[in-house]
Amino acid sequence: MLKKFISIIAVLAILFNSVLFTSSFLIIISEPTISITADTPNENGEFNATVSIKDNPGLASFTLRLRFDNTKLEVLSRTQGELGGVTLPNVANANTNGAAVFDWVDADGFNDDILLFTVTFKVKDGASGTTNLSLEVGAGGIFDIDMKDAAPDITLVGAEINLGSATDPVKTDAEAVSEAKSALTWDVIRGNNTAQNDIIGNLIDLLPTSGTNDTIITWSEITSTGYVNLTTGEVVRPKYGDGDVTVTLRATISKNSESDTVDFTLILKELPQITAQPEISISTTILDVYDEEFTATVSIKNNPGLASFTLRLRFDNTKLEVISRTQGELGGVTLPNVANANNSGAAVFDWVDADGFTNDISLFTVTFKVKEDALGITNLNLEVGAGGIFDIDMKDVASTINLIGTEVDLEPHPDCYPCYCPECICDCVNKDCHDCGTCEICDPPHICDPCECSECVCDCVNKDCHDCGTCENCDPPHICDPCECLECVCDCTNKTCHDCGTCEVCDPLHICDPCECLDCVCDCVNKDCHDCGTCEVCDPLHICDPCECPECICDCANKTCHDCGTCEVCDPFPTVELSFINDEVKIWADAGIISNDATFDVIKIMPPPLEVTEKVADQISPNAVVIAYYEIRLKDSSGNFITKLSGEIIIATKLPQGYESGKGVNVYMENENGTLVKMESWLENGYIFIKTDWLETY
Numbered sequence: 001m002l003k004k005f006i007s008i009i010a011v012l013a014i015l016f017n018s019v020l021f022t023s024s025f026l027i028i029i030s031e032p033t034i035s036i037t038a039d040t041p042n043e044n045g046e047f048n049a050t051v052s053i054k055d056n057p058g059l060a061s062f063t064l065r066l067r068f069d070n071t072k073l074e075v076l077s078r079t080q081g082e083l084g085g086v087t088l089p090n091v092a093n094a095n096t097n098g099a100a101v102f103d104w105v106d107a108d109g110f111n112d113d114i115l116l117f118t119v120t121f122k123v124k125d126g127a128s129g130t131t132n133l134s135l136e137v138g139a140g141g142i143f144d145i146d147m148k149d150a151a152p153d154i155t156l157v158g159a160e161i162n163l164g165s166a167t168d169p170v171k172t173d174a175e176a177v178s179e180a181k182s183a184l185t186w187d188v189i190r191g192n193n194t195a196q197n198d199i200i201g202n203l204i205d206l207l208p209t210s211g212t213n214d215t216i217i218t219w220s221e222i223t224s225t226g227y228v229n230l231t232t233g234e235v236v237r238p239k240y241g242d243g244d245v246t247v248t249l250r251a252t253i254s255k256n257s258e259s260d261t262v263d264f265t266l267i268l269k270e271l272p273q274i275t276a277q278p279e280i281s282i283s284t285t286i287l288d289v290y291d292e293e294f295t296a297t298v299s300i301k302n303n304p305g306l307a308s309f310t311l312r313l314r315f316d317n318t319k320l321e322v323i324s325r326t327q328g329e330l331g332g333v334t335l336p337n338v339a340n341a342n343n344s345g346a347a348v349f350d351w352v353d354a355d356g357f358t359n360d361i362s363l364f365t366v367t368f369k370v371k372e373d374a375l376g377i378t379n380l381n382l383e384v385g386a387g388g389i390f391d392i393d394m395k396d397v398a399s400t401i402n403l404i405g406t407e408v409d410l411e412p413h414p415d416c417y418p419c420y421c422p423e424c425i426c427d428c429v430n431k432d433c434h435d436c437g438t439c440e441i442c443d444p445p446h447i448c449d450p451c452e453c454s455e456c457v458c459d460c461v462n463k464d465c466h467d468c469g470t471c472e473n474c475d476p477p478h479i480c481d482p483c484e485c486l487e488c489v490c491d492c493t494n495k496t497c498h499d500c501g502t503c504e505v506c507d508p509l510h511i512c513d514p515c516e517c518l519d520c521v522c523d524c525v526n527k528d529c530h531d532c533g534t535c536e537v538c539d540p541l542h543i544c545d546p547c548e549c550p551e552c553i554c555d556c557a558n559k560t561c562h563d564c565g566t567c568e569v570c571d572p573f574p575t576v577e578l579s580f581i582n583d584e585v586k587i588w589a590d591a592g593i594i595s596n597d598a599t600f601d602v603i604k605i606m607p608p609p610l611e612v613t614e615k616v617a618d619q620i621s622p623n624a625v626v627i628a629y630y631e632i633r634l635k636d637s638s639g640n641f642i643t644k645l646s647g648e649i650i651i652a653t654k655l656p657q658g659y660e661s662g663k664g665v666n667v668y669m670e671n672e673n674g675t676l677v678k679m680e681s682w683l684e685n686g687y688i689f690i691k692t693d694w695l696e697t698y
Contacts (some may be wrong), residue, residue, distance in 0.1 A: 031153070031154075032053065032054065032056060032154050033053070033154065033157055034135060034156050035051070035052060035157035035158075035159075036134075036157065036159040037050050037159065038050075038133060038159040041123050041162075041163065045124075046076065046120060047120075047121055047161070048118055048119070048121075049066070050115055050117075050118045051081070051115070051119075051135070053113060056111050056113050056114075057150060057153070057154075058145045059111075059144060060105065060106060060107060060108075060143050060144060060145050061104060061105035061106070061140065061141075061350075061387060062102075062103070062104055062137075062143075063137065063138030063139060063141060064116075064136070064137065065102075065135070065138045066101075066102070067133070067135075068121070068132075070095055070097070071124070071210060072123065072124055072127035072131045073121045073123060073127070073131060073161075074095050074124060075121060077120045078091070078118065078119045078120070079117065081116045082114040083116050085106065086116060087102065087103040087353070096187065097205060100119060101354065105334060106334070107337070107348060107350065111145075126213070128164065129163055131160070131163060132160050133159045133160075134156075135157070135158055136156070139394035139395075140388075142154060147387075172258075173256045173258040175213075176212070176215055177255050177258045177260050178260070180253045181211075181253050181260050181262055183212050184208070184211060184251055186264060189203050189207060191204045192392070196264060196265060198267065198269060199237075199266050199267060199268045201392075202234045202235050203235060205232065207219050207230060215253050217252070217253055218251070220252070221247060221249060222248035222250050223246065224246060224247045227245060227268055228247060228249055237270065239271055240272060240273045242270055245267070246268075247268060249264045276301075276302040278304045278397075279401065279402040279403070279404055280300050280301075280311065280401055280403055280404070282296050282297070282313070282382060282404065282405055283296070283297050284380070284406055292369055292370050293323060293370070294408070295365050295368070296365065296367075297328065298328070298362070298363045298366075298382070299328070299361065299362045303357070303360050304397060304400070305357070305358045305391050305392045306356055306389065306391055306397070307353060307354055307394060308350075308353070308387065308388075308389070308390045309349075309387070309388075309390075310350050310385030310386060310387030310389070311348070311349050311382055311383070311384065311385060311403075312348050312382070312383040312385045313346065313348075314346045314380070314381045315347075315368070316379070317342055317343070318371070319410065320368045320369070320374070321369050321371060322342050322367070323338075324366075324367045325338070325347065325365065325366045326367075327364060328364045328365055329361035329362045330351065330363050330364075333350070333363060334349065334350040334351065335364065347366060349364050350385070356392035370410055376409075376410060377407050377408070377409055377410070379405055380406050381405035382405055389401060453471050578598060578600060584602065585654075588652075590648070593649060594634070595637060597636075598636055598637065598642070599637075600632055600633060601632070602631070602632055620676075648691055648692065649691075650689055651690045652687040652689045653688055654686060680692075
């Protein structure tokens with residue numbers, strides 16, 4: 001599986017002639033990039049800027065901000081690319097802010113090298129020279145299919161646009177400053193605020209430092225300083241009880257020796273009184289004694305105003321299974337796959353909309369079915385997913401929201417007491433059942449201590465029973481820790497027993513995962529231990545094989561589940577396995593595609609470092625380095641070369657020297673004409689695996 005975004009591209013070339021089947025492949029290191037490609041402005045000053053991804057490591061979500069100089073360019077339109085489903089920005093907001101934000105999320109992800117979206121720009125009148133388009137990672141980040149942060153490993157590449165020469169007549173410095181002053185209006189800097197006398201949010205993200213006609217803008221606060229960040233436009237509102245504050249924000253516009261000023265009088269509204277903490281909670285329908293299904297609805301209360309969230313609803317999949325999941329009053333939530341939720345015991349829900357919402361409403365609903373023989377209490381819990389929770393200003397507010405789970409009683413109306421005394425009345429239909437509270441069945445908690453020491457007195461008739469409070473039977477909670485470390489002190493007589501709080505016996509909750517994978521970090525002294533959350537040891541979710549053959553035995557309660565190891569479910573690998581010296585290269589295939597007595601040779605053509613052909617080099621990243629080259633020759637039982645195959649095979653080769661642990665793999669087929677085609681591949685147990693059904697005659 002893809003664990004990191006610095007990927008290895010394995011180029012697999014399939015060649016054929018009349019007597020020999022040869023498959024050769026290269027292993028090349030490269031880095032994923034997201035870049036802008038821009039046209040030259042046409043006679044009307046219009047051009048397209050496309051954003052594409054190359055050497056895609058497999059993404060599940062991204063938020064990208066395309067920045068441009070809004071004194072020179074304006075957005076005319078923005079359209080979907082080959083990916084589709086991208087949340088496109090508002091054109092007016094993009095032109096006001098000089099930035100267009102694009103969001104995309106899909107739990108299934110994509111790994112193609114494709115066009116993400118296109119923006120059509122127009123060059124403003126009088127603009128000349130060059131200008132830059134740049135990409136930034138937005139507040140939603142970039143996450144891979146495993147919902148790990150991939151932004152640090154992806155290179156973002158901008159573009160420079162040649163605007164040509166301005167057609168407007170040359171202006172004097174005074175005229176230039178005057179025009180720039182007229183252009184610098186409240187609408188330019190207001191951000192999401194509606195009026196100067198009602199400032200409740202930040203101003204534009206980055207106050208402009210340049211105006212029209214190559215003028216320079218500097219900012220200062222004339223009164224009540226310290227409330228506005230003069231670079232970022234961030235506003236610090238006065239605390240509740242301090243009252244509103246008036247701030248005069250001055251822009252000084254200059255060009256050479258000419259200058260002028262524009263003042264904006266802003267009234268910053270005091271923060272509202274905080275009356276209740278925001279919370280997202282689960283509510284369930286009552287589970288009747290005759291019911292097998294119930295619903296769990298997730299809702300928000302005291303909503304601070306959200307623009308996106310990723311929530312994970314965890315449940316015990318040995319007791320419950322998801323039947324369906326539906327939208328709540330909010331709508332537009334990305335719903336999880338039912339089968340995946342039941343396999344993992346977790347259902348992940350995503351929602352994003354830059355306009356946000358502030359209502360206290362239901363977000364989504366899940367319908368559960370109680371599994372056969374499931375008893376007792378089970379819990380439903382909420383967790384913040386990898387996408388986080390962000391408010392309308394795209395600030396992370398996950399830590400300020402209380403996530404509230406719930407308990408579900410799988411036996412809400414237990415069997416009535418089998419007592420026949422006249423004081424017991426039972427109406428199961430209306431759940432109005434009463435017991436007498438005195439007989440042995442109705443009052444089972446009255447069990448006398450089986451202690452015979454002289455201090456214990458028992459009068460069962462009057463239910464007046466007392467124990468001594470000190471002997472082993474009467475005071476069973478006083479059990480000393482069986483730890484012999486020097487820090488543990490125990491005085492059982494006076495019940496003053498202390499443990500060290502750090503050793504394995506005294507602090508049994510701190511049990512480190514016995515996993516040795518590189519992503520697990522353990523600092524036991526400071527109790528700062530982290531696991532990767534994905535390997536078998538760190539994620540011991542007990543998911544049974546869905547196999548029904550008689551050799552498979554599954555005891556989920558005790559987690560002693562065994563599969564037969566031979567049927568299609570328990571052993572999904574193909575039935576024929578061929579190996580080359582010391583398992584350096586392996587081939588698997590279904591019976592009939594390659595016979596059991598087939599053989600193959602492997603020739604390592606040359607050691608690294610290697611050079612690629614000019615045509616291959618043009619199709620991969622400039623920093624690619626070839627670290628291995630192989631040639632494989634398949635033969636049948638008579639020694640004849642196999643010239644044609646039908647169906648899929650899997651080829652696996654040990655990771656060669658030069659590969660850095662933790663990096664992913666992409667595989668490309670090299671056609672006879674030298675073009676590369678992306679294939680399915682993955683890393684597992686120290687091998688590069690390649691699955692292909694391209695082994696036909698070429």
